Amino acid sequence: MIYEGKQKIWSEYQKEIPEDHYFYVRSCIRQSFFPASEKVFLDITRNRLHKDFFETEHHTTCGGIAYHSDAIPQETSMTIIARQFALMHKYGYENYVCSCITSFGLYTETLETWREFPELEEKIKENLWESCKLEFAKPKYLAHASDLIYKYRNLIASQAKFKLIEKKSGRPLRVVEHIGCHYAKMFPSRGVGGAEYPYVLAGMIEAWGGEVIDYPERRHCCGFGFRQYLIKSNRGYSLSNTHKKFESMEPFKPDMIITNCPGCPYFLDRWQYVISEMEGKTYGENGHGIPVFTYEEVAGLVMGYDPWDLGLQVHQVGVEPLLDKMGIPYDPEKKYKGINNKDLGRPELPTCACL
Amino acid sequence: MNKNVMVIGGGPCGLEASAQLHKMGYNVILIEKEKQLGGHLAKWDRLFPEGIEAKEVLQPLVDNINGVKYFLDTEVVSINLLDKEYNVILSNGITVLSKAVLMTSGFDLFPAEKKEEYGYGIYDRVITNADLEKFFATGKDPRVVENPKRIGFVHCVGSRDEKAGNRYCSKVCCATAVKQACEMKALFPDAEIFCFYMDLRMFGRGYEDMYLKAQKDYGIRFIRGRVSEVSETLEKQVLVKAEDTLSGKPLKVTLDLLVLMAGMQNAKSGIRIGEMISMKRSDDGFFTTKGSILSLQECDKAGIFYAGACTGPKTLPDTLNEARAAAVSIHNYFNKEN
Structure with missing residues (x-):
């Protein structure tokens, strides 16, 4: 193994992760599987590292499991996602962080699809307004919660017991x-x-x-x-x-x-x-x-x-x-x-x- | 009359074109960015299909430029058109006024580390075709273990690959892989050797014979399918996953050495010069010729000519033929102008 080779690749894949102020969205299943993980994430970021992470009980599933199981069409999952983003906007946030990897993949896929097919984005805007009367918005930054712990890894190390x-x-x-x-x-x-x-x-x-x-x-x-x-x-x-x-x-x-x-x-x-x-x-x-x-x-x-x-x-x-x-x-x-x-x-x- | 011709690139193409133009009475100024002439050929050990030594080809090419002015370790600082002549300022401080400029800037090997899943530069026993030629020439490479038992060759690394940004075929890799596989078998008779290919493009004279010989005489195993990923075992061997599309099964094999057949890309050094005077490049990144059949050596800018791999992947014989054709095109250009 040539460690420097990996370092070179790592240096090429560094995404921008804002330091603070996130709208946090939970996973559908993690609270059942590993019940304290999300609670600990919020406790570490809010109370130990003093960052601003907001969550609301009004958010839902991203629809990922149903989407990947072919139980709902893509437009439906996109409308669900548009609602999540609209809630972020409603509460005054631009940075969106999700706890679930499948959600992260689906959000990324959705944003890329909207970029490639603007007419589909327009359709979803209409769906969102018709179904929820919410204003369409997209996050400025999308992160997975592990990106944040990665970002704070040295801060965490400095407080390590x-x-x-x-x-x-x-x-x-x-x-x-x-x-x-x-x-x-x-x-x-x-x-x-x-x-x-x-x-x-x-x-x-x-x-x-x-x-x-x-x-x-x-x-x-x-x-x-x-x-x-x-x-x-x-x-x-x-x-x-x-x-x-x-x-x-x-x-x-x-x-x-x-x-x-x-x-x-x-x-x-x-x-x-x-x-x-x-x-x-x-x-x-x-x-x-x-x-x-x-x-x-x-x-x-x-x-x-x-x-x-x-x-x-x-x-x-x-x-x-x-x-x-x-x-x-x-x-x-x-x-x-x-x-x-x-x-x-x-x-x-x-x-x-x-x- | 100023009969200066600037030739940019001192590989086999630039050498052959310079020799031909010099014989025709032109005042050739050849520049080479490296400290030696010969380009990739100088770093290669043997050539397909017969396996003759690269230096047997290179030395006559170098000998034939006797009388040509050439500068090593020299690059173009700027180039611009003044009336009907190109004003070329070189990094050695010399300025050349030349009615014709011949680009023989050649190719770069595809950087194999960009195919991250193959692990070049990450795993200890993954090398490229160029690394293997160096090993053949010197007998030294710490990545090649003593008496390897299993060796793999991956064709089309950075060629015919949309993800790598190169849709084209690099033409020489199939024949090079077969040649190198036979050479490895000759060096390590106990080794099992696998070639992972998409199609074997044995288009040249003698290539098909070389391929058959590889199967019959050397027992090389050709597996039609792409490698999906490479990883490292605890023993530092490489574990290769591929698909055998002929048997319709996935395949996993542990190897002592994996050789990546890196394809060709237009040389960055040539592109840099081309950008100074807006030479067009096609979607594949290589320079665009004036015509696709009748004017392969000409640029749409008067006085700029091309030969060799700067307009697309080519074998060495094709490259040398283009060098001669370019010399004739330049000669005709001078005659027409006068």
Whole structure:
């Protein structure tokens, strides 16, 4: 690996990311999959870094899952998106940031389509007015939330309580970075670092002390792939994708995986359990799986948030071995306690989870 | 009468044109931006289809310019038309007034790192056709491991590729890949060698024979399909994913060396000069000739002539023929003017 070669590519794919003042839009599914990630993102940006991130309960889905599943036509998803942008404008913002990778891809695709086909943009303006009586507007800057954490990575590092380093040995943790397909594969110039060697997560890993692993199936889909998973009869494809990735990364002995997509951490995390049940195989150390995180969760760990406040107890693969490596304290008794000490229950088949 | 002819570019094309014009009695001033004559040919080891040494071709071309004024390490600073002559100021401080200017500025190799998915400049064992020629000549390249067991060649790197911005065929890469594959097999008899191609364009005399020989005598495996991505294994080998369109299956192979057949682009140095006097370029980036059949050596600007790869990818024999044709065109231009 020639690191300077990657640096050269990274220098060519640096997108403009404004420092502050964003209209923030949540994902449809992330709050179910990894419930604290979006909350932590807002807490870090607003309360730790003192940035202006506005959100409204009036925003909806972007329609991405329905669009990519062919359940709604493109004009419908574009009108939904026009409504989101109109809300941003209504609240006085020009910078739009979304939590979901599929949304980011769809917003980018929509803006590019409007640029190429102005007559379609006119049609959507009419749709928006007819359906919502809202004024059409487009964002000046479009970012994915991971772009922002990338942008703030050094600020976060300056407030770090823990690093991506094995405390006992001082060894940088070996980190797999997995980028959602819709981040830059469709429009490489819209992603930090481009499509082939994205830097958005690698930059965070480097800034926080870890070592990035480049393994052969790095670019491969996590296994979500919409039709692979949403159509029940295709789920074998989904699982085999994930299996292929783990087989490929295994020789590199990763300590953890970081992702920036709603689906990827879910599938990379949950399918490890399925693989262990089906084949009796686990990919981490000592019979454990490889813990999978969202970038907000990792930022939270680095900044010293309590692991259970980050929602790490709902991961399929236990995170404790990694917390131990990083020297992050945690109370095992509180793992399955929710708000007001409510008992959250315990996994029944914790094959690759560590209790 | 001022019989000055300025020739820009000291590769094989510029050398041959200069020699021919000198024989015709013209006062040729040849400039070359590099410190040596010969262009890409000087950096090449052997030539297809027979595999003769490049220096066997280059040396006579250099010998034949005996009597021609030439300047190395010299570039055009400015060029403009004064009445009917071009006033060319050179970086060595010399100014030349020339009725005719011949562009033999040639080509640049497509920068293979732009095909990011192939990993040139990123992965340790990915090289280009030019790197391999250097290895053949010197026997040294740290990227070529001792006794490689599997070697791959990727055709059409930066050619016939809309994404790379080059829709055209670079013409010489297929034959070069077959030649280099055979040479590697001769050097490393135990190695399995794969060529990933879209179409094999074996248009020249002897090329088809070379291709058949590669299959029969050297056992080169030709796979019809494009490489989709390249990555690196823990052992620093390269893992190549491609499609075998003839068997209709995806393919994954681990290699010890991957050679990218970088295509041709109009040389940046030639483009820079062309822009000084607004020489037209076509969508493919190469200079536009006055006509596409009858006036291939002429620019639509009086007194500007072209030969070689500055008007599109060409083989070496085609380039040398164009050099001779350009000399005749320039001779006719002088006669017509007088």
